[in-house]
Amino acid sequence: MYKIGLTGGIASGKSTVVNWLLRHGAVAIDADLVAREVVEPGTPGLAALRDAFGDDIVATDGMLDRAALGAIVFTDEAKRKQLNALLHGFIKEAIDAKAKQLEAQGYAAAIYDIPLLIETEWYKDMDEVWLVYVSPETQLHRLMERNGYSEEEASHRIASQMSFDEKRPYSDQIIDNNGTPEELEQKLRILWNGKKHLFALQAR
Ligand code: ATP
Structure with a gap:
């Protein structure tokens, strides 16, 4: 590609x-859209965030609680880096998968x-x-x-x-x-x- x-x-x-x-x-592949998709309810991405930052970052409806996650990483540089690295990995993987789909379409x-x-x-x-x-x-x-x-x-x-x-x-x-x-x-x-x-x- x-x-x-x-x-x-x-x-x-x-x-x-x-x-x-x-x-x-x-x-086109929209990185912002992918970034939202990889943390949708039930995704491995959201599970990884829960493992790393605790159950409180998932709201009762199963959605990522961005405010709770933000509060955790806001004052903690190491956690912020950990979050970015985690997300980056999932986003990159999902983007590569989308690129493969487009390639398969020719x-x-x-x-x-x-x-x-x-x-x-x-x-x-x-x-x-x-x-x-x-x-x-x-x-x-x-x-x-x-x-x-x-x-x-x-x-x-x-x-x-x-x-x-x-x-x-x-x-x-x-x-x-x-x-x-x-x-x-x-x-x-x-x-x-x-x-x-x-x-x-x-x-x-
Ligand atoms: P973001 O980084 O926030 O996602 P973006 O880089 O995607 O923004 P757009 O949303 O495409 O930017 O454009 C920003 C705003 O400027 C929009 O309201 C858009 O309609 C307007 N805009 C873009 N290009 C022009 C232009 N040439 N003349 C006037 N308005 C424009």
């Missing part, structure tokens, strides 16, 4: 980009939509990295608008992430999303025209 890692900061436009690509024939390439692609060093597994770029001002504005955050809250969320400049050296392709949606589409059309052959369904 040819892996194209797509990443970018919060509210940079990753979902907008992926949705456009999906409409034009790409296939896809030769997939978009790996991974918000923390660089931070987790997952970019090393990718054949290409695409980075969505917005200026700090645009990012702040779009995040406040989309999430209804105050300027303070939005700034705080942005500041807690790795910056675009830090991510740039790891990327092969910058997708500038400072313009209008139409301008973005135009850029994506050019990019997609140069890459769509990679995705072509292979004869099985």
Whole structure:
């Protein structure tokens, strides 16, 4: 499978980009979705978290109690690392399984939509990295608008992430999303025209 890692900061436009690509024939694996699936009730992932962090992290309805888990790892760096390592293992396994399914359907390439692609060093597994770029001002504005955050809250969320400049050296392709949606589409059309052959369904 040819892996194209797509990443970018919060509210940079990753979902907008992926949705456009999906409409034009790409296939994608959504790491956020996988991260939720691997801890659904009854999964080995949730069982492993229960073993590591105690029964209280599972609510009475069998769902992961994120607040309880958050309270445990919030003040304990070692536990936070343990949680991340556990989750990372399950997520990676599930993503590999999804990639195999896509391959079985004949896809030769997939978009790996991974918000923390660089931070987790997952970019090393990718054949290409695409980075969505917005200026700090645009990012702040779009995040406040989309999430209804105050300027303070939005700034705080942005500041807690790795910056675009830090991510740039790891990327092969910058997708500038400072313009209008139409301008973005135009850029994506050019990019997609140069890459769509990679995705072509292979004869099985
Ligand atoms: P997150 O990291 O929070 O998942 P994201 O990177 O997937 O966010 P999107 O949800 O695609 O970002 O975009 C953030 C917001 O900006 C959305 O409300 C989206 O509609 C809007 N947006 C994206 N691109 C543009 C654009 N070119 N012009 C105007 N608004 C845009």
